[in-house]
């Protein structure tokens with residue numbers, strides 16, 4: 001089966017969060033099962049610089065008024081189609097924001113053009129190749145099934161995956177004429193409270209919808225988590241699937257990871273100590289025996305980073321240490337930096353995005369804190385399981401689905417893999433921290449927790465099979 005994946009991020013070439021990891025790992029997991037994926041991404045400067053020997057495969061004279069060239073290249077086993085449209089994508093800054101962290105004003109056009117290119121490729125714009133199915137990711141690619149629906153060409157089956165419903169691609173109705181869609185598409189698919197929602201358009205027109213854990217698939221049917229789209233999703237409930245993410249177990253492997261001070265396995269956990277010492281040195285932490293908690297996160301309200309700032313004093317009073325790696329909201333960042341200033345040697349923070357450091361933190365910390373208010377799946381708890389870093393997670397979405405709380409019954413059954421607490425509550429987070437410190441003090445119980453976590457299968461294996469089933473069902477229905 002041939003699949004076209006359309007995405008705005010792709011690990012290892014361009015990443016701001018978990019979408020990149022999934023878009024980069026899923027094609028590799030599916031390949032062994034006879035599914036060949038070509039992944040369409042924008043030609044951002046970092047990506048154009050990193051790819052080797054791109055081949056020109058097609059030219060678009062008019063993608064919503066823009067010219068673009070379609071390049072194809074192979075990178076780390078991924079077959080990549082690059083939409084080279086310098087007027088839209090050749091800019092300093094990130095994929096979505098300028099160097100001052102402001103959204104590009106023409107994001108509506110940048111990602112409409114990406115989606116339009118996806119639809120054209122699905123209809124045969126790439127000489128000699130046509131996908132059996134199109135898999136679009138998040139709002140940035142959500143117009144792909146919309147353009148496919150309203151094209152004159154026969155429509156291919158499509159799947160839209162929601163990685164985070166908080167980002168919906170909402171724009172004013174005045175952009176509608178520039179999308180080149182028939183007038184009735186506005187009311188049928190795109191209209192959202194008088195404006196336009198790209199994600200809604202994709203939810204209405206794709207043949208199936210998936211999200212990244214079974215719990216989140218249920219949560220987004222409710223007003224609290226659906227963020228205004230719960231009604232639209234409910235109307236598609238028969239076509240909604242929750243498939244938990246896996247991780248790339250070759251990139252995240254503590255016995256081979258090039259970013260660690262020492263390699264280890266579940267049978268040689270003592271060797272983690274060298275990573276712990278490296279982390280203490282890197283963050284100028286005291287070198288006493290208290291547990292090190294880490295946080296690796298975008299700094300946002302979703303991720304509960306305001307709660308983290310609130311509980312830092314409790315964590316230190318309980319004897320713990322905290323290392324934070326993150327970037328995002330400046331208010332949240334300064335709250336955490338001031339906790340670090342108050343607790344030198346106990347709390348430390350690196351502001352920014354640093355992939356190698358995130359690996360060392362997983363290998364050298366004792367526990368990872370994930371106080372998200374909502375979490376479609378979450379990947380850092382899965383990396384943590386593999387690295388013997390015990391996840392302390394809010395009970396929501398994919399976090400609830402992937403971590404088994406260390407309650408007495410689960411501990412007795414040797415099934416526990418982490419600690420869960422009620423999401424959105426600073427008090428619950430405080431008591432989870434105290435509970436973690438107590439468990440850490442019971443060395444045997446703690447190493448049992450670490451080992452149980454390391455035994456979990458967090459690879460793509462089972463989830464890849466679920467995607468294959470879904471792809472096959474859509475293709476055999478002809479949609």
Ligand SMILES: Nc1ncnc2c1ncn2[C@@H]1O[C@H](COP(=O)(O)OP(=O)(O)O[C@H]2O[C@H](CO)[C@@H](O)[C@H](O)[C@H]2O)[C@@H](O)[C@H]1O
Pocket residue numbers: 016017018019021022163164212245296297298325326327352353354355358375376377378379380398
């Ligand atoms: N400062 C930093 N430096 C280095 N690395 C950093 C970093 N901040 C974050 N990361 C990395 O970025 C990724 C974040 O993935 P998550 O799944 O935790 O959340 P995100 O909200 O981005 O993804 C959304 O999509 C994914 C994929 O479906 C869902 O799992 C998730 O729930 C949903 O919110 C991880 O690989 C993490 O290590």
